[in-house]
Amino acid sequence: MRVTFTANGKPVEADDVWEGESLLYVLRERVGLPGSKNACEQGECGSCTVYLDGTPVCSCLVAAGQVQDREVRTVEGLSEENGELGLVQQAFIDAGAVQCGFCTPGLLVQTDALLDRAPQPSDTDIREALSGNLCRCTGYEKIMDAVRLASARKCQKVGTAE
């Protein structure tokens, strides 16, 4: 089948898609967006997290056919228009929250969504929001630091803008 949808603001089209393919597979293997990762393909690790119509989902659990005419935003779409790193991306690098980085794309999308709905989350809120995203390398301490840093920078930015 043919699937057409919007990925990071651009229309994309995938042909010869087998019905059993996931959105993750289509993104990674058919439309050249391999940023979302494939650590379990079972909805357990969060490394494939993308926005689907503005809501974070595990793209490995979404059938390709389900995204027809819908909007997907992936880690590749988190940077600023001018290509500069987004605030959450920069915070993850600065805090040392990236080791192997395989968990990072999913965590970035999930953190972006968290800070959108709660710009100043408590530590427990952060842990709850990121509890579906496994990381095997960092022990999460620096991920906590990264989210706190992103939150502080975001609030500061909003503050100066006002």
Next chain:
Amino acid sequence: MTTRTIRGQKNLQDITTGSPHGIGGSPLRPDGTLKVKGEFAYSSDMWHEDMLWGMALRSPHPRATILSVDISEALKTPGVYAVLTHEDIPGSKYYGLEIQDQPALAIDKVRYHGEAIALVAADHPETARRAVKKIKVEYEVLTPITTEEQALNPELNGYVHEPHEYKSHASGNICHSQKLVHGQGVTEEVKALADVVVRGEYEVGMQDQAFLGPESGLAVPAEDGGIDLYVATQWLHVDRQQMAPVLGLPEEKVRLTLAGVGGAFGGREDLSMQIHASLLALRTGKPVKIVYSRDESFFGHVHRHPAKMTYEHGATRDGKLVYADVRLVLDGGAYASASPAVVGNAASLGNGPYNIPNVRMEAIALYTNNPSCGAMRGFGAVQACFGYESQMDRLAAELGMDPVELRQLNAMSEGDYMPTGQQIDSPAPVAELLQRVKDMPLPPPLDLANLDIRELPGALSNTSHGEGIVRGIGYSVGIKNVGFSEGFDDYSTARVRLEVIGGEPVAMVHTAMAEVGQGGITVHGQIARTELGVEKVTIHPANTEVGSAGSTSASRQTYMTGGAVKLAAEAVKQALIAKGRKRYGWTHPDLDLVGGKVVSASQGALVSMVDLLGDEAIDLTREHHHRPTVPFDKETGQGFGHVQYTFCANRAVVDVDVDLGLVKVVELTAAQDVGKALNPLSVIGQIQGGCTQALGLAVMEEIIVKDGKVRNASFTDYLIPTILDVPPIPVDMLELPDPNAPYGLRGVGEAPTVSATPSIVAAIRQATGIALNRIPVRPEHLTGTL
């Protein structure tokens, strides 16, 4: 071939390192930007325009004779390009890290659940999956050998490898054994010196590395009949060394490039898909990609050895250890992998960082029909640490002593001797590390009036509102070696090139080091900047065009390949200074490279590196060998076997829901001597990550194997710690330089994974009063429902 493209290869080109810090600073990772943008090509992201997908058929039985394999139906499936069995292997059919006992594809029999039997290459992963299902294998299923009792009675139960097949050092179903005798050993006279004796039997379950990036890679057939493999591994050259004979190719025709690695932790020391993808690519003439699914990953790599351990310690009434009598039985599973080296570590490190005048120890690894076990972070030192630290707590209780004081009383320090007879010739601040974790402030006590129930055991499940929660505190300390041991010449190679690019001096560092997330490439940039006084450093992709960098394991890369980068950079510096002396006739003895200039300590800047270099590049390669070690004597375990030792101490604070058996680790503190922190941010990241894997082993991580079959090959059923399970991990870093090591550094990655587990179990014991001789601790161990 040249018109074909491999997509997503930004990290397969030179990447520029970030902020201009030398050693001791914390510049950002050079691959960080690519990683947060989703542009970093991991091995599973490799893509070639006309590539095929490879897949393996794996055995559903742990032990069976293969009566027949029929591939005809599979081969007829539209979209299938090849189906291969062992009969299609052009070269040697066996490989292995230490013992060549593992067939690349099963021959006549299978020895573990998940062993690869046949391979398919097809145009879509689903086509490959369906074709795999159409391969018909007839088995005669045999009763698997799964326990020590069964393995040690081959007359009754047979052999995992028949005696004539033995390629191992030991005999029967024993893969490797190591004995050790220190002092008088354990005799009646020695025993009589002890006022108190504690004896315990301990068990450690099978842990998995569970790196997130699945085993994967892309094999591209080359015009010269060779193969180009893009792969995630820990050691490119040892992969090549094992692959070439099986592929029937000379090593120079097997070229490997490191693709992005999504974590490793020992699980990528053995081959996984390397030979399989290459066989399929050579057969079909097309690029072949293999990506394991998560369940295949659980079958496709070795695990941490499960262990059964018996420890007996005797001590005087005032707490001085008199003797230790120890037996460690490690289940190595079907193939040897790294078992011999793991046994060597277990035997030599299995008494912990303590002075024990008399020791008798035996460590063995068995061949069984359980999944193969090999390298995992901590490598043989983890299991034993749970044993000896549990014993220290029991001994302290028996003597009515404080558990930290008992440990400090017996702690080894610089100048003391290991039970192997090796003198510790650099700082060993064991007692101090314990004191440091003890002195760190404790987290506030549980405040039932103001609690957020999400922070209690059970977390989001809303299982308790504070009732039935008891807090406990536990301590532990551990010892790990750094680098490959027992006489292995464990060298690393680095190439450093200095030239003027865009009007400034730029250093390029080229090694075959596997960057698996640890940050080795960040450190290489720091070393090059420090030695060469340049700001800009680029990192060349790791590949087999340069000499071996050894393995990214044994906490060795900063020491070994970092050391090689230092040597190569120093050589480049000397060559540049010599060029200056020749050109300008300098006689100053005190020349150095600083801030892009040749500088004399007494006279200041002499010339810019740009002017001195001109169009010329200085390009030098150096090898770094660590000091020699020797094999341990087989019977006595004596010998200068290890390069360096490293120590970490922990304090764990836990809350236990005693009604439901749920545990929440509230805080896990670590104090570690790192010698010299070349990059403090990364060092702390390593310690926190290492502690977290230890937490997993303490309370949740185990591959359940029943009758040789793996029961939980998924992240649904094999639990690794989430952000809700992991507490704050405060780290106290000590920097006591090791005079033998580059910059005085100590390998850091493994010590916390060794030491942290027992502190958590000790804390749970303190909270519950339950003995807990097995890890991981499960709810039913705490509620008495087992």
